[in-house]
Amino acid sequence: VSFAALDSALLGPLFATEAMRAVFDDAARLNAMLQAEAALAEALATAGLAPAGLAAAIAALDATKLDVPALGEATAQAGVPVIPFVAAVRKRLPADLEPAFHFGATTQDIGDTALVLQMRAAMRLVLADSLAVLDGLAALAQRHRQTLCVARSYGQHAAPITFGHRVAVWGLGLADVLDGWPALCPRVLVASLGGPVGTLAAYGDKGPTVLEDYARGLDLSSSPLAWHVRRGGMVGMASWLGALLAALGKMAGDIVYLGSTDVGEVAEPHQPGRGGSSAMPHKRNPVGATVIAAATLAAPGLVATMLHAAGQAEGERPAGAWHAEWHALPMLFGLASGALREAKAIAAGLTMDEARMMENLGRTRGLVFADAAAARLAAGMGAAAAHALIERAADTVRRTGKSLQDVLATEPGVDAAALKAAFDLTPARDAAALSADRGVVSIRAVRDRLATMKEI
Amino acid sequence: VSFAALDSALLGPLFATEAMRAVFDDAARLNAMLQAEAALAEALATAGLAPAGLAAAIAALDATKLDVPALGEATAQAGVPVIPFVAAVRKRLPADLEPAFHFGATTQDIGDTALVLQMRAAMRLVLADSLAVLDGLAALAQRHRQTLCVARSYGQHAAPITFGHRVAVWGLGLADVLDGWPALCPRVLVASLGGPVGTLAAYGDKGPTVLEDYARGLDLSSSPLAWHVRRGGMVGMASWLGALLAALGKMAGDIVYLGSTDVGEVAEPHQPGRGGSSAMPHKRNPVGATVIAAATLAAPGLVATMLHAAGQAEGERPAGAWHAEWHALPMLFGLASGALREAKAIAAGLTMDEARMMENLGRTRGLVFADAAAARLAAGMGAAAAHALIERAADTVRRTGKSLQDVLATEPGVDAAALKAAFDLTPARDAAALSADRGVVSIRAVRDRLATMKEI
């Protein structure tokens, strides 16, 4: 079944990585649920609330032996998968251990904790790929710190920059998001255990200890208060992934543009068979950027769903809002996985056509130096007058096909030395190179900070 | 793989019907693609652009024989599934037929047409279930046209209505959306054939005929102009499903509220094992309403994605916007299928507690007659004075626990007959019953109009 393209055997490999697909399948979900129950059993045993052997008995169970279709059918009755899951596991436990199984917990405790465990695995994949993208972009920016090209504003050629500056903007855009990682992790990696109404009531005064031990057993943190209807962590995760995809999407959009036949400044790394067309054999479609762009378009709606679900988490357990998260949150990880895979390939292997960059830079016959010229001339004639002069000269350039420098040279009151300086590419290139350098330093600072963080 | 809960073997049966799950799986998609190619071959043969046997040869192929994982891997390279699909089919066709296969078409022609074919199957399911819901709600509204209960405004008891009136509002809310069905179908059920750039150029002057025959062969309509980057139909489909889910969600929200332990006026039809709790064995969770509410929360973000994709369909084929639709549109059908299944069950079997309705109606000790009383008293003392008097009396009711009728009876200048009339439930009941009747007539008019439409 593939309502989501991400889940299709046909389309899914295009949009999500195999590693991420493995994190979000039913077997992984059931395993994570068993893991949560085993940790609970261990914590209960420590507190004297369950027999010592229960955790081991749970851990010994094989999730792949569970009859998933039968569980699915029962879930459609129960409304949540944990109920049939608990019933199915109970049947497989020895009679003396069974009563303490799932003791004091509620479906949401196990469901949410299992999701957190899946998310931790997913987050590791996201982090690893993100760092690789940062690395790739930092290196690319550095390598092209002086590679001249034209900046575009509203699609119009604006002024010279370097390709390294542009890449640094991409990289720092991603780094900005990754910078939020250290604050994000502790908000997300929280075990859920509150019992039916969130007060751990079944454990009496041992509640806090059971919770601590349970969380520690899963290498998660615990929360002072059940988060059944406090969904800030889930919202934070979704928003972060949304921001990540927006940062990648900005880069992808640029690559589609710069890689267009009309511009031709870059191309995605060539792989045989990649980006062909069934009808147009000569085409090299930017498949990677397409995957990223599609993810970027699909993500914000999913983030909005998470925000709505959080805002509607009524009472001590909502009828719908919790379930709505299941329609949205894992999808965001799937989209991120594919987008990062493509971004990594792009960062590592983007092809550049420097000759075409220079050619494009000259396309306006000097108009891209207008700002520099205006600044130089303003010193002599005032900003308003200089601005007006340039506007007039630009019209002449467009009308006659002459270069701006030549047109301005014939204007009275224009200082020849100032003019020459204005059309010198060096200052623009140097400024952009330094900008790229600053960006690279910042990107690498974020990368280093995250790389040295101990395993989440 | 189950990034989407809809696609999970564990969770999917809760959220989508088996019938809809069959429509949106990979085998169905490949079948639809073969069907589109066969129709194209037939149309080409008629125009003398393909050998006569090609269509039959395509139709004879078995989609289940295609190596889906291999196609998936190739799709990840190509960027669209049609390219490896075309290659794989070509290999299975006789050498003399192969050259004309897919002639003049582009990937999007086949991909979009296949999706339309899947959507047609899905729409039939949606229509059938929707009509059943309309039927059920109309009958329920009629049956309870005089069943008194209290209306709630901002959660506050407002005035007496009947349960039939409330159900009619649910039903007409759904009927409003279904009323748009006849206009929707021709916008959606359109074959896609434009060739690489949308102009049918490969067919020369036979383009329009080929297009007509192709569409007719699929029992779809054709469009005067390729719709590769004209996505109004897809947007219309998504918005319609979003509106459908909003209408169902309004009902579901009411049922959660009315079925709460605090209100207790309704309950979802009882099925053994339905809506239990792993921790609270006495609970009967409103599973049906939960499924609907989750779908209602998840849908708007997907509709928004479709609108964004349509707005960004740049050039003659976009890099990302088309793919983004695959992340959103089929999901909406999945969500609708589960929500309609639950709505159907609710409409057919909702349990009502009329005694509880009357008990709740009396909970304000007559304050719900305040509007009627104000209206009656206004005749004698002016609206403002009557309004002020009622506000004062309401305070007394709340403070003393006396009934509003008793409090007002002691007020000077209050006409006893007017007072008695104001607290008579008959007018409110009759007005609500007539309102329910009007609603039922309208619901059934929509139902009848759609039921007699020939098969889409």
Added chain:
Amino acid sequence: VSFAALDSALLGPLFATEAMRAVFDDAARLNAMLQAEAALAEALATAGLAPAGLAAAIAALDATKLDVPALGEATAQAGVPVIPFVAAVRKRLPADLEPAFHFGATTQDIGDTALVLQMRAAMRLVLADSLAVLDGLAALAQRHRQTLCVARSYGQHAAPITFGHRVAVWGLGLADVLDGWPALCPRVLVASLGGPVGTLAAYGDKGPTVLEDYARGLDLSSSPLAWHVRRGGMVGMASWLGALLAALGKMAGDIVYLGSTDVGEVAEPHQPGRGGSSAMPHKRNPVGATVIAAATLAAPGLVATMLHAAGQAEGERPAGAWHAEWHALPMLFGLASGALREAKAIAAGLTMDEARMMENLGRTRGLVFADAAAARLAAGMGAAAAHALIERAADTVRRTGKSLQDVLATEPGVDAAALKAAFDLTPARDAAALSADRGVVSIRAVRDRLATMKEI
């Protein structure tokens, strides 16, 4: 105050028309509320439920005399503007008329009806501007039915089309949406009158007549059942505006691309001072397309809000969902007004550079004829072989800078006549011209259908 750019004196004129700004201001809202109350008074008088002079007395009131800041302060207390409005109007009415004022109505009746009246005025503006855009685009498409340019798919040059074909796609995309207008209007232009709980209870058996007369007096239709919590019409309006903006956004995105310095095929109509830059005096930013693109980006979130609000219209009046509509629905009209104004200007005055179009068409040295060539060659060597040959030849073109035609000419087994035919622009131009023609006919059919509709 300008939380919304649309409402700012500084930014608003850029994003919304003066005419639309006048429709959605406080004075217009108060006027519409008075108009609704007057129509109600008239209907009540006819039914003998209000004195004959009341409607005239209301109509004689001057909305501009109402103390809006005081009403605003009172609204913050009451939670809805209708309550202080009713109180303020009551004070201005003669004592004998006052008791019947607003009789039997509820705040939402007046609030929603007033909004419908504002929306009708807004819809007229939208329709008029939309028809003008259709007209302009149809004429433009016709004029350029044979103007050759290159089609772009994933940003890659694909094959020759004509500019008229492209414009026809834009126009028909808009026409698709407008085609839904006749079905939309009756869903939206519905008077609201249900009384406190939607049953018209205060009017006894005269309810339906009062409702009919009220609606007729406002030249609106009536609904068999109150629509206080049946928001399909509002959702339909929002979705329609969202689809309209998506259609315009597709065009705007193309114009930004085609008008980029790199492509240079079109430019927005020149107006002195338009689209300048504070820093780059030579630039001509595509201001119109920018306004449209921003609206297209902002609209889907607002549509989603409307869907959520509809899905959460709990009970007989919701606490929040109705109010949420006020944050979203008028904004969509504002965005549409500015986008349509700009689209109209673009359709009427877009500048084209046909030489540049031809130059760009040649940029791939014949690769854009690859599909045509493959088709011609397939006849002789089979589709797969032809496809492979073209792929190889395309590589040579890219490597050597030779033209595709020249490369293919040297290949063994390539038929010279077939080759010549493949590189002939005529068939592509003719196919595109016919496509444009079909589009123009369809656009004009929609335009004519709407233009002859009687005034909404």
Added chain:
Amino acid sequence: VSFAALDSALLGPLFATEAMRAVFDDAARLNAMLQAEAALAEALATAGLAPAGLAAAIAALDATKLDVPALGEATAQAGVPVIPFVAAVRKRLPADLEPAFHFGATTQDIGDTALVLQMRAAMRLVLADSLAVLDGLAALAQRHRQTLCVARSYGQHAAPITFGHRVAVWGLGLADVLDGWPALCPRVLVASLGGPVGTLAAYGDKGPTVLEDYARGLDLSSSPLAWHVRRGGMVGMASWLGALLAALGKMAGDIVYLGSTDVGEVAEPHQPGRGGSSAMPHKRNPVGATVIAAATLAAPGLVATMLHAAGQAEGERPAGAWHAEWHALPMLFGLASGALREAKAIAAGLTMDEARMMENLGRTRGLVFADAAAARLAAGMGAAAAHALIERAADTVRRTGKSLQDVLATEPGVDAAALKAAFDLTPARDAAALSADRGVVSIRAVRDRLATMKEI
């Protein structure tokens, strides 16, 4: 003009605070733009790039003297307000100072920096009100740590908790969001200065110093790289406000429910005239919760718009994506201001009906002790058997109206002491009280951390 309810003189006071309305009006915007230009002038003077008197001359200008309608008209031409603003200011500056005005900057530098300055003022308001809400909720949770009430799951009574626990969940939900404040501020409070293409090219090697001085002069931080098309900070701000509103919305939804006539456990603080109805004089609508709920519904769509805008920030300045932010970001501050004002009032003055809470707690005749009973009985008979017994007994309770305790007492094998203990409210109350305590400590820890932060 009031496309947005927030901007209406009639509706705005309901939805936004006066203080926030003052932050986002045109005068404040123009002032902030002047402030940014003055800081730039100062920084340029320090670098020897502008005359010393320029900053003072700018600071001496009176924003209220600018002709806003004329600027608005010019903005509609220019596409951005900064261009006419710069022109207007130039005219008011002495001729010798004018050339250096705005030197090296681009429109987006001034526009974004001005928005950041407005946002800083807005953020201060948000923080102050948020802290007040935290304070109020912490005190409320503490006061009611032992006030018994019933927990609700899917609308069903679940088990006893205390009101303090519930309030602590609200408070900690908000605290979770506020916990992100310290990380948010440095991402948002960043001056924008990059010049036309983001490289500070006009300043030569003085670029970094000018940027530092400019930022310091505004008490903002600077970024190593221009953020014209790196919108992570703006997205972070929007997501944070969206999460804030979701946290408040969860509380508001609970209050609407708990304050319903059916439940009657809480009421919003009474103010004369608050929450009345034009038709139902006795009603006390939860106006505060309504305002919050509407904001919660409207926010996610705006957050999604910001994500889309960030993902589409193409090139060095996008055509539409930047402008789209203006349609969304300030709206979020407006919505937050009203929601926080209402939350503050609710936190400070929520009325509770403890008798009603106890009455509701008893409504299921002991079924809410089912979980506790199952746990106690499981010790003797195994969990599955206990669960089944309770299910059966619950049926009897529902059928006969007897209490669960009485029903279970007659069952064989039920231990009397265990039964008595299971129906003791003390453990549930104590567990909830301790839970509330933990929550209060955590809420206050966040509050204290933020309160001692130096002024942002």
